[in-house]
Amino acid sequence: MPHCSSYKKAGTIPMFSTAIMVYKAVMQGEKLRKGPWYEEEDKQLITFVTILGDRKWDYLARVSGIKRCGKSCRLRWLNYLRPNIKHGDISIEEEQIILQLHEQWGNKWARIARSLPGRTDNEIKNYWRTHLRRKIMQAREQENLQCKREDGKQDFLFQKVDFDVQTYEADEHKPVDDTSGTSNTSLDALGFSSSAVTNSPYEVQFFDWDYNCTESCISYTSGNSDDNDVWEWSDSIWDMN
């Protein structure tokens, strides 16, 4: 594959000349491109979003000359090129927030992402699938084993909660709406109590912010001038240390 800015882990030295040749050849064709984005495409997209704003993606894709559909441009912008995107490892605090909000809302990735400034729904979704889900499964299995060891006589009690991927896949789509009478099973299993999450100084500010933003459906993807306010908010949150 020619050089592609998408794969940040790529360890090989990009072959720019080859990439440009391939890129130009591709650009000459009329068919819409798919797959990883080239650096040139990124630059082009940034330029045109700056000029036209982050709306009307089909129009933007047409006039920019990028051989991509509007949808693809939008996704690339939102998940990678947008300013204030936080690339890099998810912090422990962010992880705790994700766990808690997932416990509360289920697979509402966009909603969860709105509560984590700079993180995208895609990133959170991927992080959940690759890191947290496995952690929780392992923790639960361990919990199960421990319970069985502690009281072998009552093994039958645990037959229902024997855990496998299938049952967990089904479980994870069920949000817990009323948190008052429920235990945070996943959080507890990982040693994160919800109080630990809400007691974090970081988290206190976060919930204030979330309260203001989430239910009023503020979206950082919208093209109006209020966006800047949202990002100023988020900046102040992340600058707290």
Place this chain on the structure above:
DNA sequence: AACTAGTACAACCGCATCGGT
């Protein structure tokens, strides 16, 4: 060194919803 399985993550796809006409 070569192969394989597992992991991480960007990007795609299909469906739902929204907003303008």
Place this chain on the structure above:
DNA sequence: GACCGATGCGGTTGTACTAGT
């Protein structure tokens, strides 16, 4: 109210990378 294009969202796939053998 119906239609249609744009946008948002969640699930899934494709592929580079990494660790183990």
